Amino acid sequence: METTNIEELIKKIIIEKLQGKEETPQVVQEQKKAKYPSGTFETVDEAICAAKNAQQKFADEPLLTRKKVVGAIRKAFLPLIEEIAKRTVEETGMGVYEDKVVKNRLVLTNTPGVEDLYTEVQTGDGGMTLYELSPYGVIGSIAPSTNPTETLIGNSIGMLAAGNAVFFSPHPGARNVSQWVISKLNEVVNETCGINNLVVTVANPTIEAAQEMMTHKDVNLLVVTGGPGVVSQAMRTGKKVIGAGPGNPPSIVDETANIEKAASDIVKGASFDNNILCIAEKSVVAVDSIADLLIFNMEKNGALLIKNKEDIQKLEKVAVAGGEHPNKKMVGKDATVLLDEAGIPYTFKPRLIICETTKDHPFAKVELMMPILPIVRVPDFDCALETALELEGGLHHTATMHSQNISRLNRAAKAFQTSIFVKNGPSYAGVGVDSEGTTTFTIATPTGEGTTSARHFARRRRCVLLDGFSIR
Ligand code: NAD
Secondary structure, rough: HHHHHHHHHHHHHHHHOOOOOOOOHHEEEHHHHHOOOEEEEOOHHHHHHHHHHHHHHEEEEEEEHHHHHHHHHHHHHHHHHHHHHHHHHHHHHOOOOOHHHHHHHHHHHHHHHHOOOOOOOEEEOOOOEEEEHHHHOOEEEEEEOHHHHHHHHHHHHHHHHOEEEEEEEOOHHHHHHHHHHHHHHHHHHHHHHOOOOOOOEEOOOHHHHHHHHOOOOOOOOOEEEEOHHHHHHHHHOOOEEEEEOOOOOEEEEEEOOOOHHHHHHHHHHOOOOOOOOOOOOEEEOOOOOOOOHHHHHHHOOEEOOOHHHHHHHHHHHEEOOOOOOHHHHOOOHHHHHHHHHHOOOOOOOOEEEEEOOOOOOHHHOOOOOOOOEEEEEEHHHHHHHHHHHHHOOOOOOOEEOOOOOOOHHHHHHHOOOEEEEOOOOOOOHHOOOOOOOOOOEEEEEOOEEEEEOHOOOOOEEEEEOOOOOOOO
């Protein structure tokens, strides 16, 4: 198919040359594009220009077309989940294959589409006013290395459902799998609605290319999923930004909790995909009277307890860089890799490493994104809440809590003000795993949208009709 396109283009150019015609810029552009996979362009400007043209065509289509596009993405990608998971683990060297299968399946099946674009209406003697959610145009979306394909797929569903085109800046560390997914997304969309380049990227997705995209005049909205640096960089552009930044989620366990279940939930959440999710439990703050029982049950659920101070120090040398950053080489690695690197022996294959630390230890303060979970012991719930708030660091991203005391749960929910607060479950319940609620891997805390979906990728517009259509 692609070869035919190239041959046809070459023929067209030769004929135009023979006829003495100049090569039109469009033909040159088409020819360049044919060298790359579907939706992939040599320059940022070419990609955004193509996306802009495509979005203008898409805007003329009925909502049914968008529904078909979303349905086609779900159908086409479901059989590819295992391959996507395999390629992601191989390329990034992070996470767990089985968990990536779960995440990709969830984002495909549980990300809302066009139905998320609700309409509001007010009617009265003055007439009728509608509030509708319209497309922005071209969205520039930046994806992280930790959920690379989940972000591309989830953002595509939501952004296309809202009538936009999207330019993706994938993380260079997940470049191959991301470009493969972006190209496939564009192919599926094109085959479904006959509009090419609604999902585009650039052949060489560098940081510089991402920065060029951020300031491009035809990008109408930036959706940035990543660490603190890239979110603040996007905010400096002066454009509308949906910023999904870092978190450091604590998990409070008080003496009223079902301790066996709390231990099992925490191990499941903190070990899921080797803790690279921004929502994953990064520390436990346990009330002293139940801390031993909690640790005992965490061990029963596959965690390895490190007690020896020297071993904890060895692990710190492996996991933390400069006292306040994760050692990038160790992010998302299996617990056994971390133990081997630290020279700590083990007798079974643990899913998670746990150890008791103070609240000031780097394991508790730094967003490690590794299967290492510090447990901070506190005398009572008041102290637990205070400590957990300190560890969350005012990011307002995610927190979890295990308790049967409703007023304490309510107090913590109000105090944390996090985008996600999971009570009596693993952190991943906050993105729809084994729980109610839709799925997203773009949790926009700094800009306030929280768990994003199609409605956030649309402009709320007010459409006023005077003197009529109030039929009460
Ligand atoms: P990262 O910040 O290194 O990279 C994220 C993206 O930003 C990549 O595409 C990268 O190429 C790009 N980027 C980085 N610096 C840039 C710059 N100066 N200019 C332009 N582009 C730049 O993050 P990561 O290591 O890929 O992902 C992990 C981080 O992302 C963690 O902090 C995690 O909490 C956060 N995260 C947040 C969410 C959320 O929904 N809130 C979801 C996933 C990850």
